Amino acid sequence: MTEPDLNPAGLPDKLPDEAWPADEPPSDDTNDGAGNDTGADPGDARLWLVPTPVGNLGDITLRALAVLRGADAVACEDTRRTGALLTHLGIRKPLVRLDAHTMNRAPQVLERHPRLAYVSDAGTPGISDPGAELVQAALAADVPVEVLPGATALIPALVLSGLPAGRFTFEGFLPRSGRERRERLAAVAAREETSVLYESPHRLHATLQDLAAACGETRPASVTRELSKRFEETARGTLAELAAHFAAGVRGEIVLVLGGRDRAEAAPQTDFAALARTLAEAGHSVRDIREALQRQGLRKNDAYTLALQITGSASD
Structure with missing residues (x-):
């Protein structure tokens, strides 16, 4: 296996391609192994959202390691990616796939694994990934939730x-x-x-x-x-x-x-006529065009008048 790239601090930037398994494991709990518990006691039923490195694997925190080792299972978006990360960290845990396509089974996963850690592909779960839905499912089931501070882009x-x-x-x-x-x-x-x-x-x-x-x-x-x-x-x-x-x-x-708009800078002006013409050519109704113009800041009566004018000219 090729050694991971090292940054100036001597830590691996990422896992080499050869570290990824050739076949993705099944999406349920098939990767059982030793817990490798190091004395961390996460306690009773709980969901932990655990940040993982966005690039440099040295950015994993000591607390994240303790939670991953003490959890009953690790839920993730991609079992291949997370499996390779856990292997690098020397941790063996059951892996459960919970992504945008399988999040509907979150209540069953939380019941089956009372102490569940969740990781996204990289960074802090719950930001631009399905982690937010898992938090909602846990709260609905009265499962306490902890979010660990850590890596984010x-x-x-x-x-x-x-x-x-x-x-x-x-x-x-x-x-x-x-x-x-x-x-x-x-x-x-x-x-x-x-x-x-x-x-x-x-x-x-x-x-x-x-x-x-x-x-x-x-x-x-x-x-x-x-x-x-x-x-x-x-x-x-x-x-x-x-x-x-x-x-x-x-x-x-x-x-x-x-960067934000400078206060002295005029607010961007919408070309209402051009917008109305584009919508009319796409087949939108007078009502749809009027509502779109209103959302862009045009007054209701003016939006209705313009929508009538544009749709009338478009039909000629």
Whole structure:
């Protein structure tokens, strides 16, 4: 097996590809093994959300190790990834798959494993992953919940950006397309505090272009990728500069940090006529167009008048 890459501190950045099993284990409790308990006593029934490293495996905490060793089982999004991590840490536990497709069985899993630890693929569970649904299921079943502090991508990327961090809004992933995406882009553009977004590598360039169109090309921003790994990068500049920088594509996990709108800067103006025309050409009714215009800030009577005008001209 190839040795993991080492960072300057001598800690492995990530598991090598050869560490991943060739076949994913079944999605239920088939990976039973010795508990490897080191004296940690998590107590009675409880759900722990355990942060795992976003890159550098040295970022696991001592408390996380104790909880993982003392839990009855470890629930996770991907049993292959989590199995490789636990193997690296010297921990053998039953693994239970709980992802967006299997979260409906959370009550049964909580009943079968009273002391359950949950990890996401990386970072703190419950942020842009199904962990939030598991917390709701535990609370509904009167199972106490503990969230361990630990690794997350958004805070380091926010601080690395150099942008104001006293107040910020975490956006997570933007909607991929359609009206909902346009509305979220408009909301981000109008916000005065810093915004933090997650994005996939293959959609980064398009999102930077959309943000430049919504916020203006000179809005300051930063893009951090491969956080805590050997090839970590933070690029800072305007949205136009960043879009050009990443035009050829990029790899790795992405956190995009966007500066807020300057108070002296005029709020982005919506081209109501263009929006109404786009909706009319897509076959939307007068009522749908009116409501969309109202959501963008146009008064009801003006929105209705414009919707009538545009639909009338579109039908000519």
